[in-house]
Amino acid sequence: MEAVESGWWYAAHLPEDRIIVTLMSDRDIVQQQRLSRPNAWMSALDRTHHVRQLVEGATPPLELEIQPAFSQYLDIMSGEDWLAVGDAAFKVDPLSSAGIYKALRAGIDAAEAIGQFRAGQEQALHSYSLQTRHQFELYLDDRRKYYSQETRWPASPFWKRRQGKITLFPTTGLYFQSSSRAIARLKQLKRYFSPHDLYRLCHLCNSADNSPRHASDVVAEFLAQTTQKLSAYRPIEALEYLIEQQVILTV
Numbered sequence: 315m316e317a318v319e320s321g322w323w324y325a326a327h328l329p330e331d332r333i334i335v336t337l338m339s340d341r342d343i344v345q346q347q348r349l350s351r352p353n354a355w356m357s358a359l360d361r362t363h364h365v366r367q368l369v370e371g372a373t374p375p376l377e378l379e380i381q382p383a384f385s386q387y388l389d390i391m392s393g394e395d396w397l398a399v400g401d402a403a404f405k406v407d408p409l410s411s412a413g414i415y416k417a418l419r420a421g422i423d424a425a426e427a428i429g430q431f432r433a434g435q436e437q438a439l440h441s442y443s444l445q446t447r448h449q450f451e452l453y454l455d456d457r458r459k460y461y462s463q464e465t466r467w468p469a470s471p472f473w474k475r476r477q478g479k480i481t482l483f484p485t486t487g488l489y490f491q492s493s494s495r496a497i498a499r500l501k502q503l504k505r506y507f508s509p510h511d512l513y514r515l516c517h518l519c520n521s522a523d524n525s526p527r528h529a530s531d532v533v534a535e536f537l538a539q540t541t542q543k544l545s546a547y548r549p550i551e552a553l554e555y556l557i558e559q560q561v562i563l564t565v
């Protein structure tokens with residue numbers, strides 16, 4: 315593994331004298347640097363120190379495969395007679411190497427919840443989904459800590475997005491101009507929360523007389539209203555994102 319400004323590389327030997335080489339980055343960075351093109355990707359690989367040495371003498375790829383690997387969770391993880399387990403419930407960053415452990419652990423937890431449900435504990439499936447959702451929140455905290463260990467590129471969007479460095483001042487005034495266009499836009503911006511939660515966050519930005527509110531009040535009220543155990547980072551990150559996307563205005 316090797317960290318670079320635009321993300322991190324992963325390389326490993328495979329059977330039959332083959333090597334897998336992967337660059338983890340973000341879509342906008344890949345587009346800006348044209349990293350989906352083999353030539354640009356190879357040039358980026360040439361600029362590494364360690365991975366370059368590992369692949370020395372290997373035949374370059376004719377084409378690249380692009381796969382999404384972002385962290386994500388299912389809004390609703392259980393119903394009357396079903397549960398989401400493993401990757402179906404939430405997916406973690408490949409850096410964590412935790413997907414298989416998590417899937418096995420979730421299988422055991424789900425089996426226990428199903429057993430309890432069948433024994434008459436009606437809330438068992440719902441409790442499982444709350445607990446699984448909480449595990450995702452704990453995982454996000456962990457991910458922040460791991461990515462924060464890399465300090466060489468403080469201006470890099472890739473690292474900034476994962477390190478959770480807060481730039482929003484508690485006293486910054488926030489304002490949401492509600493319109494059908496803004497609401498349609500929110501549905502496309504479900505990076506940090508579901509559209510429903512993003513919409514709630516936006517609405518908290520305006521006080522009863524429709525004037526802007528301080529960021530700290532918005533965050534406090536959002537956390538007070540939510541039934542999930544969330545760290546304050548989560549609504550703050552979401553607010554920063556909505557400001558960046560010009561859905562929420564700062565005044």
Ligand SMILES: Cc1cc2nc3c(=O)[nH]c(=O)nc-3n(C[C@H](O)[C@H](O)[C@H](O)COP(=O)(O)OP(=O)(O)OC[C@H]3O[C@@H](n4cnc5c(N)ncnc54)[C@H](O)[C@@H]3O)c2cc1C
Nearest residue numbers: 399400401402405406408410411412413414415416417418
């Ligand atoms: C390239 C890659 C590298 C990875 N490296 C690591 C690593 O080093 N360490 C690590 O811990 N994790 C790693 N992971 C993540 C890990 O593989 C997953 O987190 C883990 O396999 C999830 O297990 P799961 O049982 O939840 O889902 P899956 O392993 O995806 O199993 C789901 C199964 O359900 C089947 N299925 C889907 N739909 C249906 C259907 N309708 N009917 C019947 N069957 C269906 C699928 O075919 C699949 O077999 C990696 C993932 C990838 C893609």
